[in-house]
Amino acid sequence: MTDDSPFGPLLTLASYFAVLSLFAIGGANAAVPEMHRIAVEAMHWMNDRQFADMYALAQVSPGPNVIIVTLIGYHVAGIAGAAVATVAMIAPPCIFAFFVSRTWDRFKEKPWRAAVQAGMVPVSLGLVAASAFVVARAADHNAIAAVLTVATGVTAYFTRINPLWLFAVAGAVGLAGYL
Amino acid sequence: MLRPMSDPATATVDAKVARPSLPELFFSFVGVSLSGFGGALPWARRMIVDRRRWMTADEFNEAFSLAQFLPGANVVNFSVVFGQRFGGAPGAAVALAGLLGPPVVIVTVIGALYAYFGDIDALGRILSGISSAAAGLIIAMVAKMGAPLFRRGLGFAPFVAMVGFVAVGLLRWPLPLVLIGLAPISVALAWVRR
DSSP: OOOOSTTHHHHHHHHHHHHHHTTOBTSHHHHHHHHHIIIIIISOSSOHHHHHHHHHHHHHSSSOGGGHHHHHHHHHHHHHHHHHHHHHHHHHHHHHHHHHHHHGGGGTTOHHHHHHHHHHHHHHHHHHHHHHHHHHHHHOOSHHHHHHHHHHHHHHHHOOOOHHHHHHHHHHHHHTTOO | OOOOOSSHHHHHHOSOOOOOOHHHHHHHHHHHHHHOTTOSHHHHHIIIIIISOSSOHHHHHHHHHHHHHSBSOHHHHHHHHHHHHHHHHHHHHHHHHHHHHHHHHHHHHHHHHHHHHTTOHHHHHHHHHHHHHHHHHHHHHHHHHHHHHHHHTOTTHHHHHHHHIIIIIISOOOHHHHHHHHHHHHHHHHHHTO
């Protein structure tokens, strides 16, 4: 970090995540490429492997996957960083959702409401696909890892198996030193 | 605070309706968050529709689709939408606190442990396996999201999705720029095809 003032990293975290939070259409996963771009490529807070590690930790932790921002914040600026990053990522969409949910029912019959909803679905699909690509590229460094990714994807698509089992198998493959 | 039902008739007939109190809201979402490995949605549905019967399946779907297309984490938005409907601002705050409080504490501890032990070789190998699998889970999610779009043959949808993927995933353009360009176009196309 090149920030000298004690508030430097906190302000950076707050502003980046607060802006990002309002563009995370399609959920936390839609924002993963941008988180990676900021944390690894622009700010150099961490390397590719650390980002992939944090993504994995957020996945195996209980709760919504968006809490990867808590891990990034902690990595950058300790407990204060974790708190600031979490609040910045959570608060703006929640305030927005609060006010929209109070008025949304009123527009039930309006055709533009349906167009907005239908139009946003393919956008978030593209963003989540980008996220799959970015996470795969950060995580997979050899052919076995790529096979593991594809096999997990196929299994998760065609079965309703609890993802924790897939993580357990993949973790064992990793521990055995194949990746 | 009134309970907004889409059909007022069902509100009077309906014996299922139990209005959650604030503590009930809080602890229900604590339960959802702590069981929500790999996506909290199925657990939220189980708690709200099947066990507590606070919403019908249709009401749940509608509230969730709103939460989904708003910016931010889907389940987090859902806790706000749900809490707001049943308890106004305090309800939203309480549901959100229940959903996020315990995981944030747990993850902060995990973050501290990672700072100490992140360099251990065995942990790194385990995590690299898990992150490969996590990438696979997102691919499965993309397939599940995409399948209905392609089945319905929405002409513009695959095009919009591809542009978003290339711009954000391959070209690594900043997300806000891509969205400001792409979202209005996609909504306009949906409007034209309505």
